Amino acid sequence: MSQAPRRVTIRDVAARAGVSIATVSRVLGGTYPPAPATRSKVMKAVRELDYVANPHARALSGATSKTIAIVLNSVISPYYAHVAQGVQAEAARHDRLCLIGITGGDAARELATVRLMREEGADAVILVGNVVDDDGYKTRMAEYASALAAAGSQLVLCGRPSLGPDVPSVNVEFDNTGGARAATSHLLSAGHQRILYLGHRVGYTTSEGRIAGYREALAAFGVEHDPGLEVQGTWERAEGYRLIKKRLQSGPPDFTAVFAANDQVAAGALKALRESGLRVPDDISMIGYDDLPPAEDIGLTTVHVPHEELGRTAARMVLERESAGAGHVMLGTHIVVRDSVRPLARPR
């Protein structure tokens, strides 16, 4: 096979001139210019080698690219990461860069990030995830929406409820309640009636949507709702572990199944159950929510949320629409059956 002729690089120029690459770069870039003698040596080598400055170097001083921005609390959460991945994929398809701002859950940093993205000229600013849907939140979002619209950009809410028809924003949700109803029904169909709901975050929209589905399924199956089975907690792995440990301190389990608010909570709960000598699914059945790592690795039956599709849809709604405006999409969820639920032998 013949080889394409090797392009002359900045390294070759540096070698020929007997200087460092950084020196060549300084001469060509005109920044931090070195001594005139050095400059002459470099320019001589450039001419002799017929060096064409790298397209990269030229592009580095080119015009600003169009961007689409996404603002997250954290990138460690696989939930956020997978939504961001969807936005990135769709942005690339439309020749946009994808910028992610991280707030750490801090409102002041969220504000500063939205402002930065607006100044950046982002086509859209996508905010993702669980919120407390109170007056302060609604006001803040209305202000973002107006400020972005005024700059020719757009506010997109992803996995959050709509702000209503008056606020110029695009909205992509998934069916939290439907998924939770299906998950609970799956356990009820297997004969479980004492189902521990693990990790309810009161007031948070995603959490309220999920627990509503749990309650609806109980009602549909005619199973009495025991508020003592609804355990409040945050959505981390360590919290799932802690909640089960605490619950089992006072005696044997008063439940035959666990519906964890998300897969992380399920992973922590699984560990705590095992440490207490309880096997899943032999002794306790378990179902999670999200279908994100580590659900597959721990064989967890869970509710699949189309995270990447959420991000893709959000980006697509902004980039493929002819003019800015409102819009609302609700994506479906479904159960993924693995190996963490077992039918309960019913007492006769």
Next chain:
Amino acid sequence: MSQAPRRVTIRDVAARAGVSIATVSRVLGGTYPPAPATRSKVMKAVRELDYVANPHARALSGATSKTIAIVLNSVISPYYAHVAQGVQAEAARHDRLCLIGITGGDAARELATVRLMREEGADAVILVGNVVDDDGYKTRMAEYASALAAAGSQLVLCGRPSLGPDVPSVNVEFDNTGGARAATSHLLSAGHQRILYLGHRVGYTTSEGRIAGYREALAAFGVEHDPGLEVQGTWERAEGYRLIKKRLQSGPPDFTAVFAANDQVAAGALKALRESGLRVPDDISMIGYDDLPPAEDIGLTTVHVPHEELGRTAARMVLERESAGAGHVMLGTHIVVRDSVRPLARPR
């Protein structure tokens, strides 16, 4: 308890004026002004309620924040996500925003992202992870370094080898080779000699560092190096699964232990071994690399890489240094022992 008086919000103004929040926002923001009659109604409500425009609204038109930027291939990889988390934490401590650019592994998008971050006025642009350390790469990095330095910013390489003293960049690495030497020694000490190295990516710096440690440990223990035990492959879960499936097609395992190039590969390999009726650690011992999810959930003994500390250190070196310049830090790695390695009964 007495309650603080509730602040008048844009909602109150909207309700008093009988218009939508968006309309109030338009009037106050001066964008998309509504009809004069509507404007009068709104301004009357503002005066009556003594409404002070939300600090958020004012801040939304404030000055640009300082940022620190990090450029990643993907946010789905927990490796990148944890480094980014470290950068974000340190940026927050120094009152900087953290912006993440995603390239999808595409050089043109990397270039455009670095350029955008430079125009953005980022204090530093941090590039993370595994690369093929060839001439093209070195040239590209030298050009980034010069362009960023010229704009008063800085190039930071995180988990990548240094560009040498001539290129103005900061460099934070971790000890890939030391970690792999320790992991392999751990298996050798348990009596394993046929250790399958799973997932070598030839030419990639991180991978070359790890396999060098594997080979060094074999040599130190006087165990002959069998190149047939070094299996090439990428670093995804599905690849670990595929490689083990393929290896076991031709007969029983010709190895007693697996050293997976990272935890994702280990998780895939574990699944494939189980499907072939081989238990870990009873039949096959296994060790991974990274100590990221799902290592804990699958009980994997692995090498801990201080990912967040890598990000924190990178950000700190830029933000706490009095003037821009070069710098190089190497962070340590260590083994985390869980439950995937068992001593091998030595034949006598």
